[in-house]
Amino acid sequence: MENSDNDRFSELPGPPISKICCIGAGYVGGPTMSVIALKCPEVQVTIVDVSKERISQWNSDKLPIYEPGLEEIVKKCRGKNLFFSTDAKKAIQEAEIIFISVNTPTKTSGNGKGRAADLKHVEGCARLIAGIATSCKIVVEKSTVPVKAAESIMQVLKANNKQGVRYSILSNPEFLAEGTAIENLINPDRVLIGGEETPEGQKAIETLCWIYNKWIPKEKILTTNTWSSELSKLAANAMLAQRISSINSLSAVCEATGADVSEVGRAIGLDSRIGSKFLQASVGFGGSCFQKDLLNLVYICEKLNLPEVAQYWQKVIDMNEYQKTRFSQKIIECLFNTVSEKRLTIFGFAFKKNTGDTRETPAITVCKNLLDEGAKLNIYDPKVEKSQIIADLTSTRVTDNPEEVKKSIEIFTDPYDAVVGTHAIVICTEWDEFIEMDYDRIYKLMIKPAYLFDGRKIVNHEELQNVGFHVITIGKKLNRPGLMRSVGSISQQ
Ligand SMILES: NC(=O)c1ccc[n+]([C@@H]2O[C@H](COP(=O)([O-])OP(=O)(O)OC[C@H]3O[C@@H](n4cnc5c(N)ncnc54)[C@H](O)[C@@H]3O)[C@@H](O)[C@H]2O)c1
Numbered sequence: 001m002e003n004s005d006n007d008r009f010s011e012l013p014g015p016p017i018s019k020i021c022c023i024g025a026g027y028v029g030g031p032t033m034s035v036i037a038l039k040c041p042e043v044q045v046t047i048v049d050v051s052k053e054r055i056s057q058w059n060s061d062k063l064p065i066y067e068p069g070l071e072e073i074v075k076k077c078r079g080k081n082l083f084f085s086t087d088a089k090k091a092i093q094e095a096e097i098i099f100i101s102v103n104t105p106t107k108t109s110g111n112g113k114g115r116a117a118d119l120k121h122v123e124g125c126a127r128l129i130a131g132i133a134t135s136c137k138i139v140v141e142k143s144t145v146p147v148k149a150a151e152s153i154m155q156v157l158k159a160n161n162k163q164g165v166r167y168s169i170l171s172n173p174e175f176l177a178e179g180t181a182i183e184n185l186i187n188p189d190r191v192l193i194g195g196e197e198t199p200e201g202q203k204a205i206e207t208l209c210w211i212y213n214k215w216i217p218k219e220k221i222l223t224t225n226t227w228s229s230e231l232s233k234l235a236a237n238a239m240l241a242q243r244i245s246s247i248n249s250l251s252a253v254c255e256a257t258g259a260d261v262s263e264v265g266r267a268i269g270l271d272s273r274i275g276s277k278f279l280q281a282s283v284g285f286g287g288s289c290f291q292k293d294l295l296n297l298v299y300i301c302e303k304l305n306l307p308e309v310a311q312y313w314q315k316v317i318d319m320n321e322y323q324k325t326r327f328s329q330k331i332i333e334c335l336f337n338t339v340s341e342k343r344l345t346i347f348g349f350a351f352k353k354n355t356g357d358t359r360e361t362p363a364i365t366v367c368k369n370l371l372d373e374g375a376k377l378n379i380y381d382p383k384v385e386k387s388q389i390i391a392d393l394t395s396t397r398v399t400d401n402p403e404e405v406k407k408s409i410e411i412f413t414d415p416y417d418a419v420v421g422t423h424a425i426v427i428c429t430e431w432d433e434f435i436e437m438d439y440d441r442i443y444k445l446m447i448k449p450a451y452l453f454d455g456r457k458i459v460n461h462e463e464l465q466n467v468g469f470h471v472i473t474i475g476k477k478l479n480r481p482g483l484m485r486s487v488g489s490i491s492q493q
């Protein structure tokens with residue numbers, strides 16, 4: 001990966017840094033760079049994107065993504081040391097450090113289809129930088145990439161290096177979670193920086209550390225070799241997802257035995273070797289990262305001729321699919337084995353609370369399964385745009401008859417309107433407002449018997465049963481004296 005000795009410029013940028021560029025103004029690029037701009041007022045941060053629409057949204061009053069705390073930071077820094085632009089040429093030319101923060105989705109065609117990460121946008125960035133740069137640059141992989149991706153980036157940079165520019169590539173994966181991005185960026189568990197074990201690589205690491213050190217203590221900044229850093233990102237997501245699949249697998253055992261998965265989670269989480277986080281049983285994990293990164297890890301393991309390792313991680317994904325399907329089937333079974341022509345309310349469409357992001361949301365699978373059975377759906381989410389829900393549910397992954405789906409779904413902006421005349425409420429996202437709703441009022445508006453399926457274990461089941469609801473949740477068999485046993489129900493007595 002080293003540059004040749006006769007490169008025209010030998011000096012890589014070092015502290016103090018005055019200009020940073022980030023390619024990709026998405027869920028990572030936007031919040032990450034906003035926090036860098038906030039914490040490093042002397043550094044000019046420019047975020048560029050190919051999407052004119054996204055850039056104009058970042059420059060408007062309505063930002064393209066919802067994240068608690070983000071708007072305040074953008075308003076404070078925008079136009080001072082934080083800029084959103086489509087002029088990649090200028091930003092790249094001027095910057096000493098260039099972050100690549102573009103999307104790396106699962107490939108949809110060709111080699112590794114459905115599993116490998118598609119690096120076309122990352123490669124595009126490398127080509128873009130190589131075509132523009134006239135001075136030495138530190139190029140930072142912020143996107144999640146397969147292990148060894150830095151090697152490919154360097155190859156592209158070197159092969160197109162007309163100006164004799166010197167580059168150093170660092171891996172600096174992002175660990176923020178959506179909904180808590182700003183909190184995670186301001187006070188991260190750690191910052192990971194991987195670089196080459198050469199004097200030049202170490203200098204590049206020190207330079208990036210200089211930025212993070214503005215607000216993050218040295219002890220929290222971990223430096224490793226490039227490959228450890230790249231692999232650690234995939235490994236962290238795989239381990240987190242594995243915990244959710246593990247507790248979800250146990251939720252099925254709880255339902256079959258009378259154990260309560262919340263009690264089991266609490267009991268095992270108190271073991272300091274296990275820890276209490278990420279043991280919340282649910283309808284299944286969603287989001288743009290877990291499945292994509294697990295699939296990528298599985299693919300890498302197969303390519304490395306490690307089939308047993310690949311199968312091990314594949315099971316984490318399989319368990320997640322099982323959980324989403326199991327929950328959907330339970331709804332159908334409890335509603336007397338048919339939802340055909342029945343209207344149901346979906347509460348929550350985002351993949352988790354405090355975000356408007358619907359990528360890989362379990363709500364899509366639940367809605368698809370219910371629509372396939374002929375259900376009509378009233379959908380309410382406080383942050384997801386109507387157009388996004390329609391786009392998700394009419395995509396080719398969900399249906400081959402989008403017009404029929406459009407006729408079967410209705411999107412609401414008021415949750416109380418959404419429940420009128422419906423047989424059941426299905427909670428797919430753990431929005432706080434679902435906990436505090438007036439369920440007496442809601443019950444009266446619904447068809448009886450009224451059902452509530454809590455896919456997030458957030459509402460008070462006993463209280464709802466007292467209101468009159470038939471309540472079904474995950475990982476717990478709810479007892480209710482006198483409640484009629486539903487045909488085929490596996491969760492009620
Ligand atoms: N979303 C998360 O919470 C999260 C967290 C950690 C890491 N990651 C990783 O970070 C990366 C980015 O994720 P995201 O969620 O921000 O994606 P995103 O889709 O929200 O944003 C990516 C942006 O890059 C732009 N882009 C693509 N190619 C470009 C190019 N050649 N030039 C300029 N702009 C270009 C796209 O238009 C888009 O706006 C992914 O690799 C992802 O796995 C995401």
Ligand SMILES: O=c1ccn([C@@H]2O[C@H](COP(=O)(O)OP(=O)(O)O[C@H]3O[C@H](CO)[C@@H](O)[C@H](O)[C@H]3O)[C@@H](O)[C@H]2O)c(=O)[nH]1
Nearest residue numbers: 174175176177178278279280282284285286287289351352
């Ligand atoms: O105990 C839990 C915790 C989470 N979830 C679900 O798991 C999914 C992912 O949640 P979370 O990890 O909080 O959000 P993400 O934004 O997807 O963040 C993950 O993916 C990011 C992208 O790589 C990483 O940067 C983060 O560290 C990693 O947590 C969501 O559907 C959650 O509802 C559960 O079902 N049970």
